[in-house]
Amino acid sequence: MGQRRDGRFLAEVRVVKARVERVWTPQVDDQEVGGDEVGEANAWIIGDDEEVIVIDPGEDAGSVLEVVGEREVLAVICTHGHARHIAAAVEVAERDEAPVALHRFDRLLWRSVHKDVPDIEMDDGGRFDVADVQLEVIHLGGHTPGSVSLYCEDLEVVFTGDALTASGPVPHEGLYTDFPGQLSAIGERLLDLPPGTRVLAGHGEETTIGDAAKRFDGWAAGPAGELG
Numbered sequence: 001m002g003q004r005r006d007g008r009f010l011a012e013v014r015v016v017k018a019r020v021e022r023v024w025t026p027q028v029d030d031q032e033v034g035g036d037e038v039g040e041a042n043a044w045i046i047g048d049d050e051e052v053i054v055i056d057p058g059e060d061a062g063s064v065l066e067v068v069g070e071r072e073v074l075a076v077i078c079t080h081g082h083a084r085h086i087a088a089a090v091e092v093a094e095r096d097e098a099p100v101a102l103h104r105f106d107r108l109l110w111r112s113v114h115k116d117v118p119d120i121e122m123d124d125g126g127r128f129d130v131a132d133v134q135l136e137v138i139h140l141g142g143h144t145p146g147s148v149s150l151y152c153e154d155l156e157v158v159f160t161g162d163a164l165t166a167s168g169p170v171p172h173e174g175l176y177t178d179f180p181g182q183l184s185a186i187g188e189r190l191l192d193l194p195p196g197t198r199v200l201a202g203h204g205e206e207t208t209i210g211d212a213a214k215r216f217d218g219w220a221a222g223p224a225g226e227l228g
Contacts, residue, residue: 016154018131020200021045023067025058027084041084041202044159046152048131053077054092055150055159056202059084061091073098074130075120079161080147081109082172085202090114101128103139106146122148135159138189142182143170149190157198164190164212165201168219183220191216 023043043064044055051072056079057064076093078086081102086109093100099119102110110118124139133154140147140163150159162170169182176182190199195210 014154016132017048018046018133018152018155019048020155020157021067022200023058023064025060025063025088027059042200042204044200046130046133046135046155047071047074051131053128053130053135055079056085056161057088057092059087061088064088064092065095068092072096075099075101075128077101077122077128077135077150078106078110078118079149079159079163079202080144081106082144082162083109083113085161086110087113090116093119103146103148105141106144109144109146124148140182140185140189142178142185143172144177147182147185151193151197156194156196157200158190158193158209160190160199160201162202164199165204166199166207166211167204168215170201170203179222186212186219187216 023045024040025043026040041058043058045052045067047053051074052068053074054064054076057076073092073096075098076089078089089100101120101122102118104121107117122137124137126137128135133152135150135152138149138151140149143163147161147163149163163182164186169186191209191213193209197209199207199209199212
């Protein structure tokens with residue numbers, strides 16, 4: 001707090017240098033990555049001009065590293081273990097000898113694509129530091145057993161992978177692994193975030209927590225078809 005000459009206090013405004021960048025990662029031959037036929041996916045880069053964390057690098061490491069440029073990759077974080085989102089994880093991480101993070105419940109999915117196990121097993125409530133902000137791990141389950149979201153309070157964003165997009169809860173290859181669990185996780189773990197929080201998902205355009213809350217009752221009526 002700062003004090004004015006008249007004795008009143010002014011709140012100090014924190015200037016955050018970190019920013020979020022999106023990379024549309026193309027789909028490669030579905031025979032190579034498990035047949036997740038959903039077209040382009042979103043990879044997310046969070047950090048500043050010096051260092052970044054890559055979230056869900058997709059299948060094309062080159063498109064991600066082109067945007068990263070000369071900045072140091074501190075970690076690669078996978079919101080879940082589906083091949084469409086993790087195929088390039090090792091290649092992106094290896095450039096700067098960065099660790100790869102995944103929830104332990106999705107290790108079996110990971111091993112269907114990669115031989116080595118992830119370096120970091122994420123837990124609910126875990127935190128990652130990058131630039132001048134933090135990412136908080138929120139375990140969701142539902143879409144996959146180990147699905148997580150990553151919440152950054154300072155930037156008012158949450159990276160939701162395929163747990164939640166602007167279209168609602170996302171199936172995998174047209175099917176829901178655990179629709180009630182996925183919906184419950186959204187309601188109990190995500191809708192408590194501030195309404196203005198931007199939802200940055202694994203596919204499609206962004207939405208907000210407030211918009212998701214308005215549409216939640218409609219989703220609760222049951223799956224409405226293929227969303228991803």
